[in-house]
Amino acid sequence: MTQHFVPIAARPSPVRTRGAVPWVRTHLFGDLRSSITSVFLLGLAIYLLPRLYSWGLGNAVFSADAQACQNMRGVGACWGVVTEKYRLILLGRFPFEEHWRPVLATSMMLAALVVSCIRAFWKPWLALVWMSVLAVFFVLMGGGVFGLSRVRTDLWGGLPLTVLLATVSIFLAFPLSIAVALGRRSHLPAIRSACIVYIELVRGVPLISVLFMASFMFPLFMPQGVSIDVLVRVVVGITLFAAAYMAEIVRGGLQAIPRGQLEAADTLGLSYWQTQRKIVLPQALAMVVPSIMNNFISIFKDTSLVTIVSMYELTGALSLALNSDVNWRPFKIEAYLFITVIYFLFCFAMSRYSLWVEKQLTASKGR
Amino acid sequence: MYQALAIVLIGLGVWFLAHNTQENMRIRGIQSGFDFLRASAGFDIGETLISFSPSESYGKAIWVGVLNTLRVALIGIVLTTVLGVLLGVGRFSRNALVRGLCYSYVELFRNVPILLQMLMWYLLFVEVLPAPGEAWNLADLFYLSKDGFAFPRPLQGTGYLMVLIGLVAGVLLAWLWRRWALGAFKKTGRLLKPGWPMLGIVLVGVVAGWLAGGMPTQWAIPEAGRFMIEGGGRVSPEFMAVLISLTFYTAAFVAEVVRGGIQSVSLGQKEASAALGLAPRQTMKLVVLPQAMRVIVPPLTNQYLNLTKNSSLAVAVGYPDVVSIANTTLNQSGRAVECVAIIMLVYLTTSLSTSLFMNAYNKRMAIPER
Numbered sequence: 001m002t003q004h005f006v007p008i009a010a011r012p013s014p015v016r017t018r019g020a021v022p023w024v025r026t027h028l029f030g031d032l033r034s035s036i037t038s039v040f041l042l043g044l045a046i047y048l049l050p051r052l053y054s055w056g057l058g059n060a061v062f063s064a065d066a067q068a069c070q071n072m073r074g075v076g077a078c079w080g081v082v083t084e085k086y087r088l089i090l091l092g093r094f095p096f097e098e099h100w101r102p103v104l105a106t107s108m109m110l111a112a113l114v115v116s117c118i119r120a121f122w123k124p125w126l127a128l129v130w131m132s133v134l135a136v137f138f139v140l141m142g143g144g145v146f147g148l149s150r151v152r153t154d155l156w157g158g159l160p161l162t163v164l165l166a167t168v169s170i171f172l173a174f175p176l177s178i179a180v181a182l183g184r185r186s187h188l189p190a191i192r193s194a195c196i197v198y199i200e201l202v203r204g205v206p207l208i209s210v211l212f213m214a215s216f217m218f219p220l221f222m223p224q225g226v227s228i229d230v231l232v233r234v235v236v237g238i239t240l241f242a243a244a245y246m247a248e249i250v251r252g253g254l255q256a257i258p259r260g261q262l263e264a265a266d267t268l269g270l271s272y273w274q275t276q277r278k279i280v281l282p283q284a285l286a287m288v289v290p291s292i293m294n295n296f297i298s299i300f301k302d303t304s305l306v307t308i309v310s311m312y313e314l315t316g317a318l319s320l321a322l323n324s325d326v327n328w329r330p331f332k333i334e335a336y337l338f339i340t341v342i343y344f345l346f347c348f349a350m351s352r353y354s355l356w357v358e359k360q361l362t363a364s365k366g367r
Numbered sequence: 368m369y370q371a372l373a374i375v376l377i378g379l380g381v382w383f384l385a386h387n388t389q390e391n392m393r394i395r396g397i398q399s400g401f402d403f404l405r406a407s408a409g410f411d412i413g414e415t416l417i418s419f420s421p422s423e424s425y426g427k428a429i430w431v432g433v434l435n436t437l438r439v440a441l442i443g444i445v446l447t448t449v450l451g452v453l454l455g456v457g458r459f460s461r462n463a464l465v466r467g468l469c470y471s472y473v474e475l476f477r478n479v480p481i482l483l484q485m486l487m488w489y490l491l492f493v494e495v496l497p498a499p500g501e502a503w504n505l506a507d508l509f510y511l512s513k514d515g516f517a518f519p520r521p522l523q524g525t526g527y528l529m530v531l532i533g534l535v536a537g538v539l540l541a542w543l544w545r546r547w548a549l550g551a552f553k554k555t556g557r558l559l560k561p562g563w564p565m566l567g568i569v570l571v572g573v574v575a576g577w578l579a580g581g582m583p584t585q586w587a588i589p590e591a592g593r594f595m596i597e598g599g600g601r602v603s604p605e606f607m608a609v610l611i612s613l614t615f616y617t618a619a620f621v622a623e624v625v626r627g628g629i630q631s632v633s634l635g636q637k638e639a640s641a642a643l644g645l646a647p648r649q650t651m652k653l654v655v656l657p658q659a660m661r662v663i664v665p666p667l668t669n670q671y672l673n674l675t676k677n678s679s680l681a682v683a684v685g686y687p688d689v690v691s692i693a694n695t696t697l698n699q700s701g702r703a704v705e706c707v708a709i710i711m712l713v714y715l716t717t718s719l720s721t722s723l724f725m726n727a728y729n730k731r732m733a734i735p736e737r
Binding site: 023027028030031034037038041042188189190191194200201203204205206207208209212213216217219220221222297301302304305307308315330332333336339340343344347348351 | 369370373374377384387388391392460461462463464465468474475477478479480481482483486487490491494676677679680682683690694697703704707710711714715718719
């Protein structure tokens with residue numbers, strides 16, 4: 001008996017798990033239900049996308065020609081309304097010949113914002129930069145010096161106003177919120193209850209009622225003869241509103257600091273303010289950065305509400321630009337889409353940035 | 368020391384503001400007090416839950432506004448919960464298209480201001496929808512046009528009242544049954560599926576109510592006339608714009624809350640329950656969701672409150688909510704302080720009562736600690 005060597009059948013080569021085809025197999029056609037969903041959604045996309053394309057691009061009118069737009073009504077988008085009105089939408093009622101001023105001021109402000117987001121620039125002199133940027137912003141917008149003509153604040157509008165309201169409110173609300181959050185955890189009952197009343201009162205009412213108060217009631221609060229610019233009143237309103245929300249976020253961070261650290265600081269003989277400044281706040285604030293960024297995003301979106309109290313920021317400037325113009329009014333929806341894109345870009349950029357900051361923070365906690 | 372200083376400062380501030388206000392009011396001849404609430408309003412309200420005529424008082428007008436706010440907020444909360452939970456769970460789907468779609472939805476809708484969305488929806492309804500004469504209709508029962516959305520509704524009468532009572536009784540009984548079933552499960556470990564029997568109990572309640580009410584069958588069905596749609600129930604385009612924008616906007620946030628909650632349950636819990644032999648569905652229902660709920664509920668409450676507060680933007684599209692009616696009242700009567708105070712009071716009451724209720728709920732759900 002001789003034994004023959006019979007090789008066993010070769011094993012099948014392993015199924016590829018990387019690359020496009022396997023990805024499609026597991027992620028789109030993993031099981032029956034998933035496959036049906038995929039086919040349905042793909043079908044929907046095949047139905048919708050060409051229509052969307054022909055409306056948004058294919059048949060769209062890009063030139064500022066109201067007649068052409070009217071002819072393509074319902075078939076193609078009229079981006080001509082943006083071509084025609086973008087200066088009014090973006091800059092509001094600012095005098096037309098002086099448009100370079102808000103453009104310059106806003107770009108400066110945006111540049112400063114971008115720079116402040118980069119870690120290498122987180123130095124003490126950044127505060128100085130900001131002060132000068134704000135000063136230059138107000139000089140450029142308001143004028144009255146250096147041969148610039150005077151422009152009253154009720155003529156400010158559009159994107160500059162949106163950026164201004166958001167930035168200034170954020171800068172003012174942040175320190176206020178820290179003070180209120182510390183106050184809410186204070187041992188002094190009078191201060192604590194005052195802070196609690198403030199926070200709960202403001203968080204319980206909608207922003208619009210605060211803005212109503214700023215625009216209708218504030219004049220009554222001031223002594224005779226003193227009148228305060230509506231822009232300032234609205235900024236104060238938004239600041240007080242945002243600070244209450246931010247104070248609760250900061251309080252969350254304060255509560256997360258273990259008692260032991262406070263006791264250790266007491267033992268070392270640090271005073272209350274030294275403890276807060278050197279031990280508690282650095283840790284607490286770092287912890288709540290993502291939530292604070294979210295709050296910034298909502299302040300930015302909330303600036304759109306000032307249009308209800310007749311200030312012409314981005315949303316208001318759009319109505320201002322189109323409502324009075326019979327030729328272009330029918331194409332308001334395209335103009336709305338245009339500022340939607342602007343708001344989206346700002347907010348999306350901020351939320352991406354907050355994710356990056358969060359990663360930086362958790363990096364220090366990782367092992 | 369600090370305290371005394373703070374009290375003096377706050378006191379001074381309040382006195383300063385109050386004094387100035389009184390002074391200003393005296394000089395401008397503005398009267399104060401809430402007596403104007405009894406004066407006749409003189410304006411009509413397009414959309415009311417209770418009947419209202421211009422000769423009735425400002426007080427009633429504002430009450431109509433409160434009811435309108437509550438109506439849009441309550442319906443919005445229900446819809447936004449459903450949509451938000453679906454979107455949040457969709458982020459964990461095995462299908463990449465569903466995941467991507469849910470992600471894009473959330474990013475798109477929460478990064479655009481709610482006011483802008485509301486204005487866009489309103490514009491869409493006013494521009495795109497057909498005139499009432501050629502309304503889009505579904506089976507001659509539902510009509511959609513510039514005039515709003517018309518739908519059949521049961522005629523008011525005692526018969527339908529019994530159906531409603533039957534429904535409430537059914538829901539109560541089903542809830543009691545569920546409690547009993549869960550109690551039995553904890554004692555014996557035998558799991559009675561509560562889903563279908565609960566639905567059955569509710570149905571039995573409704574049918575019993577219907578029978579007891581004398582089997583009413585009349586419905587008010589909308590009919591298309593040449594210029595308008597008559598009869599049936601109707602909601603205005605303003606209401607739809609407010610409701611849809613609030614729902615879509617808040618749902619994006621609810622989706623994030625739900626996603627965060629589900630992610631917060633550690634993987635070990637799922638693995639352990641799988642090791643104990645629980646099916647995936649049971650794992651979800653008995654292990655993951657109860658723990659996720661603890662994380663989800665507090666921020667979810669905040670979202671509900673946000674939705675209610677955002678409903679105040681209805682003033683921008685002309686839906687007669689409490690802010691918009693108080694605003695009209697303000698312009699007519701000139702009582703700025705009182706009107707803004709009324710708006711704030713209405714929202715404060717809602718917010719504070721909701722947070723009281725939610726705190727109680729949280730206390731019940733919290734993990735017992737030492």
